[in-house]
Amino acid sequence: MESAILRSVNYNAYFGDNHVCKDVNISIPKNEVVAVMGPSGCGKTTFLRGINRMHELIPNATAKGQIFLNDEDVMEMHPIFVRLKIGMVFQRPNPFPNLSIYDNVIAGYKLNGIKLPKAERDRIVEHSLTRVALWKEVKDSLNKKGSFLSGGQQQRLCIARAVAMEPEVLLFDEPTSALDPISTSTVEELFHELKKNYTLIIVTHNMQQAARVSDRTAFFYMGELVEFDDTKQMFTNPRDVRTQNYITGRFS
Amino acid sequence: MKDIHIKFRIGKSIFFQAFAILLSVSCVIPLVAILLYILDAGFKTIRTNGFQFLTNLPKPVGEAGGGIANALLGSIIIITVASVVAIPFGILCGIYLSENRKSRWAYWSRLCVDILQGVPSIVIGIVAYFWLVKPFGGFSAFSGSMALAIMMLPIVIRSTEETLKLLPDSLREAAYALGMPFHRVILKVIVPCGISGILSGVMLSVARIAGETAPLLFTAFGNPYVSMRLDKPMQSMPLLIFNYATSPYNDWHDLAWGASLVLLVWVLLLNILTKIIARRWKVQF
Incomplete structure (x- = not known):
């Protein structure tokens, strides 16, 4: 693919002797939302x-x-640089319970010891919270602890x-599986917004x-990348019989 | 027939409950009795000697107005030095144990800490005597501090470890995913989130060693004068209580009771402070 931002070449992962990812080769284009299911x-x-x-x-x-991010192998880079360039959101919302909402947003800078002028910090906090459609809800309580928010709000705070x-x-590991349906749809709407600036990879259990x-x-399936294609194509006309079986609910 | 059966059961249940209440109340009796007795005896000392006994030096037998200033100051110095040594070691070791739960080295050091907790305090005193007192040619406050530091270590280590173990892994992941290096994850996220538990452990360990006598008997040894030198013998509260209570003089018995009261209030205050810290700084998830 011409504008692949992320590309894995024969990626294998193990837990001890357990081979969990087998020769995964995938090319992920820039500014797209990629769902990973199975x-x-x-x-x-x-x-x-x-x-x-x-x-x-x-x-x-x-x-x-190997996994290439813009032709740089992340397996060769120091993990700290990798994680600064590739953000992650987890299954359960995990804001830092000891920090305020404001400090939670700025945590990546604050806790890494990166000093920024106050105006710059304020700008980043407002900008980031606006991006995730949380600014209006929390702009008057930025000094409250992040753990007082509802589950859906906490997850948006983490985003x-x-x-x-x-x-x-941005990597999302089943980002909505701990959320109620309304929060889920709010977060899903965000994905459309966020893909203008970022490339999103979302692991989900939920085919819909x-x-x-x-x-x-x-x-x-079973540690292999069976099929990777346009979502419409995949759901209407899968090439592999295993994909077809999964989508039609023969196994789950 | 059935009615009687049920009534019998109800009766049995009431009897059982009453028995449980009775026994739990009787558990409180020893503590309350000790408290009341020491309060009574201690306040009698304060009435006869005034609060000056806290700031006066011991006087020869028969002379009025003796005090426990040397012991109070000595205890504070000895415990401070012990804390300065034991707390950083203990917290760091606790962090290591909680971050490396399954490594072989963590297993062995955890085992050693558990055993250390069970070592009788007199044994620790003897060891300090042979390692620090004999080679340096004399009793010293420093050797007493070291003996107490060894006693503090397991308490601080285990309470730190247990507190940090309870923090969810998602917290560590959140921090690592932001590209934080290990030391920042520990210092900026893990320790602040567990600070209430860590401080509780520290407070309890200080309260625990405040009353230790055995390790000080042949290390700090005791001193009838005010001494601030760590390389010389130093008086401490438990030693003073031991010496005065076993003496044949009534004045000294009174001072021993006064000192007991001070020690008791000290430990009580530390315990209350621990509870307040644990509640105030507790991190809500």
Whole structure:
């Protein structure tokens, strides 16, 4: 693909002797929403966590292969630089409970010891919170602790925290599975907004969600990348029989 | 027939409940009795000697107006030095144990900490005597501090470890995903979130060693005068209580009671402070 921002070449991931990602080759174009779906235990979350080198934080976890971010191999880079360029949002909202809403948004700078002038900080906080459609709701309570927000608001706060670092790619690990339907739709609307500036990779259990929000979909099965195609194409006319079986609900 | 059966059951239940209440009330009796007795005896000392006994030096037998200033000051110095040594070590070790739960080295050091907690205080005193007192040729406050520091370590380590273990992994992941290096994750996220538990452990360990006598017997040794030198013998509260209470003089018995009251209030205050800190600085998830 001509404008691939992220490209993996023969990526393999292991937990001890357990081979969870098998020779994954994928090219993800810039400014698109890519959904990664597949049954439980198919390696999709492991692949996602491999992209920003979070995988190796787990004891016994190892990885082989290459992942290129703009032609730079993230496996060769220091994980800290990788994670500054590739943001991540988790399954459960995890704002820092000891920090205020304001400090949570700016956490990537504040906790990394990056000093910014007050005006710049204010601008980043307002900008990031506006991006995730949270500014209006919290602008009068920026000094309250982030953990007082509702689940959906907390998740948007976590997205704002990732967005504040101006990464190139944003990874979402089942970002709505702990949220109620209304919060889920708010977050899904955000994806359309965010893809103007970032490339989004979203792991999801929910096929409808994949169909709703993504431009392209990747289907993982038993650690393999079975199919990666245009979302419409994939849901209407899958090439692989395993994809077809999964989409039609023969197994899950 | 059935009615009687149910009534019998109800009766049994009431009897059982009453028994449980009775026993739990009787558990409180020893503590309350000790408290009341020391309060009574201690306040009698304060009435006869005034509060000056806190700031006066001990006087020879028979002379009125003796005090415990040397012991109070000594205890504060010895405990401060012990804390300065034990708290950083303890917290760092606790962090290591909670961050590396499964490594072999963590397993062994955790085992050692557990065993250390069970070592009798007199044994720690003897060890300090052979390692610090004998080689340096004399009793010293410093050797007493070291003995107490060893006693503090396991309490601080285990409370730090247990507190940090309870923090959810998602917190660490959130921090790592922002590109934070290990030391910043620990210092800026993990420790601030667990600070109430860590401080509680520190307070409790200070309260615990405040009353330790055995390790000080042959290290700090005791001193009838005010001494600020760490390389010389120094008086401390538990030692003073021990010496005065076993003496044959009534004045000294009174001072021992007064000192007991001071020690008790000290420990009580530390415990209350711990509770306040734990509540005030608790991080809500």
